[in-house]
Amino acid sequence: MTESDPRVTVDGFIGQIDATQVPRYGGEPTFARLPRLTDVPAADVAILGVPFDSGVSYRPGARFGPGHIRESSRLLRPYNPAADVSPFAVQQVADAGDLGVNPFNIDEAIAMIEHGARGLLEPAPRLLTLGGDHTIALPLLRAMRATHGPVAVVHFDAHLDTWDTYFGAAYTHGTPFRRAFEEGLLDPEGCLHVGIRGPLYGADDLVRDADVGFRVLPATEADQLGTAGMIEAIAARVGDRPVYVSVDIDVLDPAFAPGTGTPEAGGLTSRELLAVLRSFARLNLVGADIVEVAPAYDHAQITGIAAAHVGYELLSALALGKN
Numbered sequence: 001m002t003e004s005d006p007r008v009t010v011d012g013f014i015g016q017i018d019a020t021q022v023p024r025y026g027g028e029p030t031f032a033r034l035p036r037l038t039d040v041p042a043a044d045v046a047i048l049g050v051p052f053d054s055g056v057s058y059r060p061g062a063r064f065g066p067g068h069i070r071e072s073s074r075l076l077r078p079y080n081p082a083a084d085v086s087p088f089a090v091q092q093v094a095d096a097g098d099l100g101v102n103p104f105n106i107d108e109a110i111a112m113i114e115h116g117a118r119g120l121l122e123p124a125p126r127l128l129t130l131g132g133d134h135t136i137a138l139p140l141l142r143a144m145r146a147t148h149g150p151v152a153v154v155h156f157d158a159h160l161d162t163w164d165t166y167f168g169a170a171y172t173h174g175t176p177f178r179r180a181f182e183e184g185l186l187d188p189e190g191c192l193h194v195g196i197r198g199p200l201y202g203a204d205d206l207v208r209d210a211d212v213g214f215r216v217l218p219a220t221e222a223d224q225l226g227t228a229g230m231i232e233a234i235a236a237r238v239g240d241r242p243v244y245v246s247v248d249i250d251v252l253d254p255a256f257a258p259g260t261g262t263p264e265a266g267g268l269t270s271r272e273l274l275a276v277l278r279s280f281a282r283l284n285l286v287g288a289d290i291v292e293v294a295p296a297y298d299h300a301q302i303t304g305i306a307a308a309h310v311g312y313e314l315l316s317a318l319a320l321g322k323n
Contacts, residue, residue, distance in 0.1 A: 007035065008078060010089035014040050016078060024074045030095035031069070031311065032076040037094040037124070044091040045318055046124035047311070049098035050113055053294075054106055055135030055173040057166055059261040061294035066098055066130040068259075068295035069311065072304030080316045083278050087312070087319040096120055106135065106171050114139035121147050126318055128311060131291030133261070134161055134173035137246050138180055140289055144244050145185040148286050152190025152241040153177065154234055155214070156273065157248035158197050158264040162209045173292070181212035188213020190241040192234060194276070195219045195251035198264035219251075219267055227272055231279040238283060245280065245288040245314065247273075249307050257306050259298025270306050277313040281320035288314045 005027050008015040014035045017027040027033050031047045049066030056062065079086045087093065099116040101109040117140050120127055125147075129140055134157075144151050155161070155177065162178045164170075170179065180186050193209075197219040200206070206216065217225075217233055225233065250260040253267035293307045 010086070013089055013092050015088040019077070029067075029070055031130070032073045032088070032308075034088065035094050037096040040092055040094045042092060043094040043124040045093045045126040045128060045315060046096040046120050047093065047128045047130065048096045048117070048120060049130045050101065050132040050136045051098050052101050052103065052109055052113070052131070052136060053133040054103050054109065055171065056133045056261050057172060057174060059294060059297065061296040062131060062133045062261060062292050063103070064295050065132055065291070065293035068298065068304045069130050069290065069293055069307045070095075072301045073308035073311065076308060076312050080312065083281065083313070083316040083320060085316050085319050087315040090319050093315060094124070096124070106169075110135070110139045110171060114142045117143035118146060127287045128314055129289040130311070131289060131293070134176055134246070134248055134291045135171060136291065137289060138171065138176040140287070141176075141180045141185040141244060142183070144287055148242040150185060150187040151244045151286060152187045152238040153180075153244050153246060154192055154194065154238060155246045156194045156251040157246075158195060158219070158250045158267060159248070159262065160193060160196060160205060160209045160214070161248075162212050162214065163205075177214070178212055186213060187241050190238045190243070191215070192217060192237045194230065194234065195268050197266050222268060222272060227275045230272070230276050234276065235279070235282065240284055242286045243280070243283045244286060245277070247288065247290045247310055248292045249290065249303060249310070250292055252306060257303040259294050259296070259303030260292050261294050262292070270309070274309055274313050277310060277317065280314070280317040283317075283321070285314075285317055285321055
């Protein structure tokens, strides 16, 4: 930190650059203009970027997602009125920067991500990760398993991501939750997909998905259930288990998130997703990721802004859960 970047400090927690002294388009390009992890004595939550997209099967570009989400988060302010919490005033949140991972060797990249995440969970017990493609969920869940035991996963996505292989490859952005189940990382009694929609390879895809412990709350039921119904269905499924949230931004309709690699029509609205995430203050939330933001296909930061607000609601939920 420098004198040119004055910080808002509340009860010893170092927060954002003071927007009354430094315009929002200036200052450090961290998430929400928060301090870097190296600039705080300790952190409750670390924000980690993983610029990796070697596991994609369609449009690439999610490797640029972490920077795009950070740039799109400059307008986030310190008080969340919908949740009635100032998430940076009751917990220390800091940006840990990006992991450098091998873009040419997926196995090595996965090992590097797991190692980096485990290392961060020592100084910061909660981790919000900005991807990157959905391959990164597997090593992150390995790190979570080492700290919390098997976790319930609430997975927001247009796609199941429980396929076995793709072109013979076991580790892709379409396979992380099958591998996680096989490795015993999941509590299969508490896992749920939210927002699934679009064509599948066959009806057996849903059968095989159920075999690895997931229930499905499809996007087609969002209108019937409403936001309140989705919130209750999720809470009933996960109970008091430790919960890991994985948000593929393509859970949103392309109208709200065009900048992603595998868009599907008929998705959730930004308002629906944010409202559901806001309810997670009642859950035993232990970590989260936001993946598949591909800025090359984004327009006017629509997708980046949505992803930044997803991160903000998750941080707010962690803040309320901390209290």
